[in-house]
Amino acid sequence: MTAMNGNRGAGTTTRKIALTDIIRDAAGMQVRDDIDRELVESYARSMARGEEFPPVEVFEVEGKLFLVDGFHRCEAAELVAENAGQAPAVVEAKVKAGSMAEATEAAALANTTHGKGLTRKELREAFRRLAGCGALDGLSSREMAAKFHHKITHVTAVSWAEEFPGLVAKKPKKGAAERPRGGREPDPLSATQAVNNAAISNLLQVARLVNGGNVTDPRTLDQLAEAAEDLLAALKERGGDAERARNALERFEVE
Numbered sequence: 001m002t003a004m005n006g007n008r009g010a011g012t013t014t015r016k017i018a019l020t021d022i023i024r025d026a027a028g029m030q031v032r033d034d035i036d037r038e039l040v041e042s043y044a045r046s047m048a049r050g051e052e053f054p055p056v057e058v059f060e061v062e063g064k065l066f067l068v069d070g071f072h073r074c075e076a077a078e079l080v081a082e083n084a085g086q087a088p089a090v091v092e093a094k095v096k097a098g099s100m101a102e103a104t105e106a107a108a109l110a111n112t113t114h115g116k117g118l119t120r121k122e123l124r125e126a127f128r129r130l131a132g133c134g135a136l137d138g139l140s141s142r143e144m145a146a147k148f149h150h151k152i153t154h155v156t157a158v159s160w161a162e163e164f165p166g167l168v169a170k171k172p173k174k175g176a177a178e179r180p181r182g183g184r185e186p187d188p189l190s191a192t193q194a195v196n197n198a199a200i201s202n203l204l205q206v207a208r209l210v211n212g213g214n215v216t217d218p219r220t221l222d223q224l225a226e227a228a229e230d231l232l233a234a235l236k237e238r239g240g241d242a243e244r245a246r247n248a249l250e251r252f253e254v255e
Contacts, residue, residue: 012096014055017065019078020088022058024067029107031118031125035075039116043076048083055092057110059103065095066103069110101133108135112149123152124160131164141168 026035047053056070067074074091081089098106108126111118118126126148130136136144144157152160161167206224215221235241 012094014092014094016090017058017093017095018088018090019074022056022065022067022074022091022093024071024074026071029066029068029104030071031108031122031129032071032111033119033122035071036116039072040075040079043072044079044083047076047080055094057106058093058095059106060095060097061100061103065093066100066107068103068107069115072116101135104129104133105135109147109149112151118151123148127152127157127160128163131161131167136161136167139168144168 043053053073054070056073057068059066059068070091070093074089077089077091081087096106108129112123112126127136127144130147136147139147141154141157141161144161145152145154148157158168210221210224215224
């Protein structure tokens with residue numbers, strides 16, 4: 001793993017890490033609908049001028065590094081490194097050891113305090129992530145709103161909690177105290193499951209972009225074709241059904 005030791009805080013280490021060593025699970029850790037390419041390019045221009053950015057945040061779970069905050073910064077750093085011919089990109093990261101549930105919670109709440117604000121749809125997705133990993137169990141609706149730094153109201157929390165039976169009691173009558181309810185079984189992923197999901201979701205994202213005609217640059221298409229061939233070889237080497245993978249990838253071939 002490419003990393004250099006840095007400053008150590010309470011349970012947190014700040015060090016430089018190659019982006020190739022960080023798992024960027026856009027589907028499992030990023031609550032945004034999509035990466036804002038204009039923001040990435042703006043960050044990249046600033047980085048190229050030498051402007052400093054805060055470290056990205058990473059959780060180390062079972063020896064694997066998961067990005068929880070800084071998806072746009074990582075994309076920008078990658079773009080700068082690519083333009084300078086200095087791959088792989090290296091970023092400064094705050095690394096904290098924890099569980100997948102804690103990593104999921106940190107990722108869901110990352111942009112409630114800084115960065116580009118979350119839309120209401122994205123906030124609801126963050127709520128779903130927190131409910132799924134057990135981070136909202138036992139909280140009142142007001143405590144849930146506080147966890148979101150009041151980017152949602154307690155009334156909204158009650159409404160969204162209805163999607164998860166047993167998360168909180170029904171909305172109390174006026175003047176009555178709300179009673180949190182527990183007993184739900186959270187569904188935390190293991191680090192291995194999260195890595196598997198990240199691999200699948202990132203591959204499908206590439207397929208959607210190519211199949212949708214969003215990637216048209218000949219150089220980029222050549223790079224993707226080369227990467228696909230390398231992937232097929234690696235799948236075969238590791239015991240995967242390479243022929244099945246080849247047939248699947250051919251469905252997304254660009255004429």
